[in-house]
Amino acid sequence: MTLDTSTNQPGDAQSPFSGQKPEFPVMRPDYTQDAQALSKSARKRQRKNLAYGLGFLAPNILGFLAFTAIPLVIAMYMAFTNWDVGMHNNPERREPLRFVGLENFIRLIQMPQFWQYLGNTLFFMMGMPFSIAGSLFAAILLSKDLKGGSNRTWTILIAGAVLVASTLMLVAWGASGTAMAMLIAGLTGMILIGGTAGGTTVYRTLFYVPHFTAGVATYLLWKKLFVPDTGPIAAAVQPVLTSIEGVVRASPPAAVQSGFVICMLLGAALIFLGLGRLRRYWEDGEIGAAGVLLSAALLMVPVALVGRWYGFDLYAEDPATGSRSMDLGWGSIWLLGSTALILVYHILRALRADHEFVEKRQPWLGVGTGLMFAATVMVAVFVMIGLGPVFHNLPTWATTGDGLKTPAWLADVHWAKPSLMIMGFWGAIGSNNMLLYLAALTNVPQELYEAADIDGASRFQRFWSVTWPQLAPTTFFVVVMGVIGGLQGGFEMARVMTQGGPAGQTTTLAYFIYKEGFETGRLGFSSAVAWTLFLMVFVVTLFNWKFGNKYVND
Amino acid sequence: MSNIDPGPRLEQATQPSSVLPYGSELTSATVAETRRGKFVRSLTSTGMLHLLLTGMSLLMVLPFTWMVLTSLKPAGEVNDPDWFPSSFQWRNYLDVGDKDNPDPQRRGVDFGRFYWNSLFVAAWVTFLQVTTSAMAAFSFSRLQWPGRDKIFLMYLSTMMLPGLVMMIPNFQIMINLGWVNTFTGLIIPGAFSAFGTFLLRQFMLTIPSSIDEAAEIDGASKFRLFWDIILPLARPGLITLTIFTFMGNYNSFFWPLVMLRSEHKYTLPIGLMFFDSTRGQSTHLLMAAVTMSVIPMIILFVFLQKYLVRGIQLGAVKG
Numbered sequence: 001m002t003l004d005t006s007t008n009q010p011g012d013a014q015s016p017f018s019g020q021k022p023e024f025p026v027m028r029p030d031y032t033q034d035a036q037a038l039s040k041s042a043r044k045r046q047r048k049n050l051a052y053g054l055g056f057l058a059p060n061i062l063g064f065l066a067f068t069a070i071p072l073v074i075a076m077y078m079a080f081t082n083w084d085v086g087m088h089n090n091p092e093r094r095e096p097l098r099f100v101g102l103e104n105f106i107r108l109i110q111m112p113q114f115w116q117y118l119g120n121t122l123f124f125m126m127g128m129p130f131s132i133a134g135s136l137f138a139a140i141l142l143s144k145d146l147k148g149g150s151n152r153t154w155t156i157l158i159a160g161a162v163l164v165a166s167t168l169m170l171v172a173w174g175a176s177g178t179a180m181a182m183l184i185a186g187l188t189g190m191i192l193i194g195g196t197a198g199g200t201t202v203y204r205t206l207f208y209v210p211h212f213t214a215g216v217a218t219y220l221l222w223k224k225l226f227v228p229d230t231g232p233i234a235a236a237v238q239p240v241l242t243s244i245e246g247v248v249r250a251s252p253p254a255a256v257q258s259g260f261v262i263c264m265l266l267g268a269a270l271i272f273l274g275l276g277r278l279r280r281y282w283e284d285g286e287i288g289a290a291g292v293l294l295s296a297a298l299l300m301v302p303v304a305l306v307g308r309w310y311g312f313d314l315y316a317e318d319p320a321t322g323s324r325s326m327d328l329g330w331g332s333i334w335l336l337g338s339t340a341l342i343l344v345y346h347i348l349r350a351l352r353a354d355h356e357f358v359e360k361r362q363p364w365l366g367v368g369t370g371l372m373f374a375a376t377v378m379v380a381v382f383v384m385i386g387l388g389p390v391f392h393n394l395p396t397w398a399t400t401g402d403g404l405k406t407p408a409w410l411a412d413v414h415w416a417k418p419s420l421m422i423m424g425f426w427g428a429i430g431s432n433n434m435l436l437y438l439a440a441l442t443n444v445p446q447e448l449y450e451a452a453d454i455d456g457a458s459r460f461q462r463f464w465s466v467t468w469p470q471l472a473p474t475t476f477f478v479v480v481m482g483v484i485g486g487l488q489g490g491f492e493m494a495r496v497m498t499q500g501g502p503a504g505q506t507t508t509l510a511y512f513i514y515k516e517g518f519e520t521g522r523l524g525f526s527s528a529v530a531w532t533l534f535l536m537v538f539v540v541t542l543f544n545w546k547f548g549n550k551y552v553n554d
Numbered sequence: 555m556s557n558i559d560p561g562p563r564l565e566q567a568t569q570p571s572s573v574l575p576y577g578s579e580l581t582s583a584t585v586a587e588t589r590r591g592k593f594v595r596s597l598t599s600t601g602m603l604h605l606l607l608t609g610m611s612l613l614m615v616l617p618f619t620w621m622v623l624t625s626l627k628p629a630g631e632v633n634d635p636d637w638f639p640s641s642f643q644w645r646n647y648l649d650v651g652d653k654d655n656p657d658p659q660r661r662g663v664d665f666g667r668f669y670w671n672s673l674f675v676a677a678w679v680t681f682l683q684v685t686t687s688a689m690a691a692f693s694f695s696r697l698q699w700p701g702r703d704k705i706f707l708m709y710l711s712t713m714m715l716p717g718l719v720m721m722i723p724n725f726q727i728m729i730n731l732g733w734v735n736t737f738t739g740l741i742i743p744g745a746f747s748a749f750g751t752f753l754l755r756q757f758m759l760t761i762p763s764s765i766d767e768a769a770e771i772d773g774a775s776k777f778r779l780f781w782d783i784i785l786p787l788a789r790p791g792l793i794t795l796t797i798f799t800f801m802g803n804y805n806s807f808f809w810p811l812v813m814l815r816s817e818h819k820y821t822l823p824i825g826l827m828f829f830d831s832t833r834g835q836s837t838h839l840l841m842a843a844v845t846m847s848v849i850p851m852i853i854l855f856v857f858l859q860k861y862l863v864r865g866i867q868l869g870a871v872k873g
Contacts (some may be wrong), residue, residue, distance in 0.1 A: 046700070049700075050699045052693075052697055052699070053697045053698070054699070055693075056692050056693035056780070059685070060689060060690035060751060061705070062746075063686065063742075063743075063745055063746025064712075064746055064748070067727075067742075067743045067746060070723075070727070071720040071724045072715070072720060072723075074726065075719050075722060075723045078722065089729070138610060141603060144603055179637070180636070180637060187615060187619060192604060192605075192608045195604055203608075205855070207610065210614050210617075212855045213851045214805075215805035216826050216827055217826055217848045218844075220826055220827075220844055221844050223830070224624070224841065225617060230635070232620050426614070436866070492807050495807075496807075496827060513718050514718075518725070527719070527723075531719065537714065541714055
């Protein structure tokens with residue numbers, strides 16, 4: 001303890017540093033010393049502080065320089081060279097590196113695969129509204145007080161009764177043999193009894209385990225779950241498909257195909273309502289002009305893409321019979337046309353708004369709210385666009401060949417991405433997002449709920465008018481983090497489960513960088529992709545910095 | 555019980571539905587409640603809640619159940635739709651590590667070795683990273699020196715960079731240092747982390763500064779302050795970072811994948827992938843291997859979740 005007394009110089013309180021640490025009160029009487037000695041001691045002290053500060057930092061900062069800062073500089077340099085393992089790391093060839101300027105980036109933009117992989121990455125991110133909603137739902141359930149006092153015995157009894165009843169039902173139903181029914185009933189019973197006895201912790205643990213263990217092991221597990229035809233998922237889905245097939249066969253094709261029409265109507269309705277909501281946000285002064293325009297543009301994305309997926313063929317000719325039937329092209333025309341009309345309608349309505357009021361506020365106000373809302377509606381429209389052709393083709397699929405069969409999941413061009421998203425959803429319900437929501441839910445002031453109760457709000461109203469707005473900052477954070485993570489994600493899944501296939505359907509930008517950098521060896525090009533990715537992440541981060549706090553204050 | 559009708563509810567037990575929790579209370583919200591009515595209502599809503607939570611838990615648990623059951627199947631039954639093995643083959647768990655088994659269906663890989671490699675690398679990285687991070691966090695949070703906040707800001711800003719940007723040049727550095735296919739090359743680059751520094755700094759900032767003053771008055775050196783006072787007080791943070799780092803490295807995939815070349819150096823994730831690509835048809839053995847790598851994580855989580863949940867909710871989000 002006596003080693004370091006020199007630091008306790010009496011003049012410390014007046015050292016130039018005292019200004020920087022106001023938390024240090026003057027502990028000793030102020031000895032009047034001559035000014036020179038004081039500044040000398042201050043300088044000595046300053047040097048000492050710096051030495052200590054850097055001394056403690058040294059191991060970390062050396063590593064930081066060696067494995068973060070220097071690589072960063074090299075990566076920056078690499079992106080503008082033609083560095084290729086085959087040309088430059090090959091002892092036989094040792095060609096000099098050539099500075100190629102923006103060539104890598106130009107090549108990247110001209111590369112159709114890049115756009116496909118970017119599309120894949122964005123496609124995977126469309127699972128976010130579902131997984132965030134799942135996390136929120138789980139968090140709300142977990143935030144309830146489950147230890148119902150005297151009710152507990154009753155709860156256990158009811159749980160037991162339900163258990164017995166469900167067992168009997170499952171046995172009667174006979175999903176795939178009694179063993180399976182017993183298994184599910186047994187598991188349900190174990191969870192139920194554990195949950196009743198242990199409360200929310202038990203459930204929370206079970207929810208969080210898929211996220212916690214996520215990695216190569218669980219990806220391999222899901223790869224086996226997704227085995228075509230014989231895998232457990234295929235085995236579970238096949239009976240459902242068979243019964244659907246029966247229904248489709250029994251009903252006239254036109255009835256089934258009307259599902260396509262309904263999907264298209266719903267899609268247009270979603271766009272109509274979504275734009276209407278945005279317009280009202282704008283008229284009520286919650287969103288600025290830029291926010292509305294960006295959100296509306298986001299909402300238009302599915303419509304812009306529908307022509308590419310559906311094509312514009314209005315009639316398909318059956319080669320066998322020569323009969324003509326309506327084709328998906330009607331969907332493209334309908335969505336494009338109705339959206340144009342909807343746009344015109346909303347623009348006309350918006351023009352009648354109180355302009356003096358509307359134009360006074362900042363254009364970027366509430367852009368986070370707008371984009372999050374538009375993104376959610378956009379995903380719903382995408383779902384409609386995706387479901388439409390399923391209804392359209394269902395009669396054909398059900399009556400030709402073997403009837404409805406489960407897809408090859410990971411090996412199917414159309415199903416590879418949705419399959420991985422199903423797996424992602426499984427892991428994402430009980431993720432960090434759920435924990436963050438759980439923490440945020442406990443911070444919602446109880447008075448707000450009481451006030452809502454006095455106003456006679458239903459559960460549903462309580463959620464939308466109290467819980468949801470109070471959780472807005474958390475939601476914003478979760479979304480931003482999800483987008484940042486999503487842009488960089490997908491490498492492990494692609495490498496372990498699909499090798500990026502089939503036909504590049506599951507190759508994300510991260511896997512693309514890996515392939516270029518470590519398999520093909522085009523280091524310069526790969527670095528250029530990595531920096532492009534960084535740019536996207538950076539834009540999202542900037543967005544977060546600029547609008548995150550504003551959103552919180554709303 | 556009366557509002558649980560057998561047929562349609564069956565699916566809802568496994569398919570979480572947003573209609574269920576609200577339905578039971580919506581109708582009776584305005585009804586003047588007798589004591590008995592309230593009791594029944596709270597009973598059914600608690601019961602519903604449990605059922606819903608159980609249904610969701612079941613979704614989470616079923617894949618793991620399949621994993622364990624499949625790992626116990628005889629080789630011939632792996633493609634059967636039946637989840638249960640006809641007889642429980644516990645020796646699958648031994649066969650996983652038996653790479654010289656003459657029977658190709660029972661031949662495993664050097665699993666014990668992979669396991670040991672993973673634990674070895676993860677333990678070293680964790681030890682080094684927690685040490686360097688704690689020291690740096692101490693410097694950033696408890697010491698006053700010029701330029702401190704600028705350097706910290708620099709640290710923070712690198713957390714934003716996608717790790718992928720640095721991977722390629724880092725690999726070139728590894729080649730030049732001759733660290734490719736060595737454990738050194740796995741451990742040393744992982745020993746420094748801006749995230750760990752940030753996390754521990756956040757924890758250390760919550761320790762009141764009056765403690766430092768008291769220590770200084772008692773004449774304690776900075777080292778004693780660090781070792782005897784701040785470190786013990788930052789223990790929850792240290793434990794959180796230890797778990798994060800250890801799990802992250804136990805699961806780490808990208809870096810070992812590019813660094814490791816020889817089979818006897820594989821870590822668990824690389825080993826599992828190697829297993830899948832070379833003995834992929836032996837699903838039963840693969841699932842035994844997967845089980846053995848997942849179960850320790852689950853156990854660890856169950857016992858240490860207090861620290862993890864706190865660490866995550868502190869705003870330190872993994873990944």
